Amino acid sequence: MKLRALLRTIPRRAVVLPLGALLWNQLIYQGAFLLCANRTHYDLSLPLDHMIPLIPWTVAIYFGCFAFWAVHYVMIAWRGEETMVRFFAADFWSKAVCFVIFLLFPTMIVRPEVTGTGFWSFVMRFLYRIDQPYNLFPSIHCLLAVLCWLSVRKDEKIPEWYRTLTLLFAVAVCISTLTTRQHVLADVFGGTLLAVVSWWATKRVPLTRTRKLFDRI
Numbered sequence: 001m002k003l004r005a006l007l008r009t010i011p012r013r014a015v016v017l018p019l020g021a022l023l024w025n026q027l028i029y030q031g032a033f034l035l036c037a038n039r040t041h042y043d044l045s046l047p048l049d050h051m052i053p054l055i056p057w058t059v060a061i062y063f064g065c066f067a068f069w070a071v072h073y074v075m076i077a078w079r080g081e082e083t084m085v086r087f088f089a090a091d092f093w094s095k096a097v098c099f100v101i102f103l104l105f106p107t108m109i110v111r112p113e114v115t116g117t118g119f120w121s122f123v124m125r126f127l128y129r130i131d132q133p134y135n136l137f138p139s140i141h142c143l144l145a146v147l148c149w150l151s152v153r154k155d156e157k158i159p160e161w162y163r164t165l166t167l168l169f170a171v172a173v174c175i176s177t178l179t180t181r182q183h184v185l186a187d188v189f190g191g192t193l194l195a196v197v198s199w200w201a202t203k204r205v206p207l208t209r210t211r212k213l214f215d216r217i
Helices: 002-008 013-035 056-079 082-104 119-130 140-152 160-179 185-204 208-216
Strands: none
Touching: 013 056, 013 082, 013 140, 056 082, 056 119, 056 140, 056 160, 082 140, 082 185, 140 160, 140 185, 160 185
């Protein structure tokens, strides 16, 4: 009975919106991958990208961001304030932009061979097996990491330690996309820029219909 009572206190939006965002993310990523399977893909690597070393242990950051995002998305949805509307609107539309870019300008990367025998080298090889080196520009990892920070950056209702943690984590995620050789500098720049533009746009574009949709949820 106590568990049932506890579950009743959870706002429906704190479940539906994060799950909807996850589903939308998968549709965008996998859909573009399938539609561009036989297309020419372009490598945006610069000479500077080839100077960045492969650092296997940073795959912990690359994978760890999924847990961080799960907590952040639920927290933002739970609050149900202006930030929630802006955050999920920016999340939806920025990924729609990613889908268009993925279709118009497919990208790829040549990843190095992982030769180590340690634990992190094993995890790196696992990552390379489950994640094909396509749909890179802009980096969705960087997009979401920066968007999470922007959503709490000026919110004084959020503890300062969490806002600082979100900033540091966003920086760490962007670096990890390079040191795991999952992305190149152009991808990081593109994802970061798209996050900033998307968040800026939600402040200047009326979100009345979006708010009504969330209220119904």
